[in-house]
Amino acid sequence: MVIIKTPKEIKILREGGRRLAAILYKIKEQIKPGVSSKDLDSYAHRLIKEGGDTPAFLNYRPAGAPKPFPASLCVSVNDEVVHGIPSSKRILKEGDIVSIDLGLKHKGLFTDMALTVPVGKVSPAAAKLLRVTEEALKIAIDAVAAGNTTGDIGSAVESFVRAHKYGIVEVLAGHGVGRAIHEDPFIPNFGRAGKGVKLAPGMVIALEPMINMGTKNVTLDPDGYTFRTADGKPSAHFEHTILIREGEPEILTKI
Ligand code: MG
Secondary structure (H helix, E strand, O other): OOOOOOHHHHHHHHHHHHHHHHHHHHHHHOOOOOOEHHHHHHHHHHHHHHOOOEEOOOOOOOOOOOOOOOOOEEEEEOOEEEOOOOOOOOEOOOOOEEEEEEEEEEOOEEEEEEEEEEOOOOOHHHHHHHHHHHHHHHHHHHOOOOOOEHHHHHHHHHHHHHOOOOEEOOOOOEEEOOOOOOEEEEEOOOOOOOOOOEOOOOOEEEEOOEEEOOOOOEEEOOOOOOEEEOOOOOEEEOEEEEEOOOOOOEEOOOO
């Protein structure tokens, strides 16, 4: 069921989104060679707690998962697409690309955001993948309008990304967010214009293109969380939480 948020909820989500974006940009500043993915997670956890909020992913157990997620931040490096589990043994090195994905619960309501960040100097091919994926998120947001559909968003992302011959991850998608970290509707990064769920003012959605340099196919690690590309090529991921309004949508995860 799609939930329309009340004006009071929207106010809380706007503040939560602002806090989340501020934290994620602080974590981004810490990304450099020699830092472990666990260091980033510990920092995320501390910043959320200092603000009096709750990390949304810590101990979250999606349907079918073998155990609750053990961290606050998802850190996915290179061929890891999303939901990478932070580890003190995973040391970032020059040339890596690292997706940081964070959910925050503020006054009982959830927002969700992700960025992919280069570690030091990366290859031109990796830099292009980041640019195109970030642009794909902008294109997704541009397709958001009351009266449009989830298929309009997917179709816009798909036609833009296909032109670059990249793989669009199909088994994972954007989603409604707010009262829970994952709500209806499911918002694929591909699709047909005019199809799917109609967008209405007061809906809050997380848009998150996950784009692979090679094949669209992904595999799931035995840890039950880490998705990675089937061909070992890198993947990128950008995400914002968006409020649908009459007229232009509002990005809630911004400072
Ligand atoms: Mg999300």
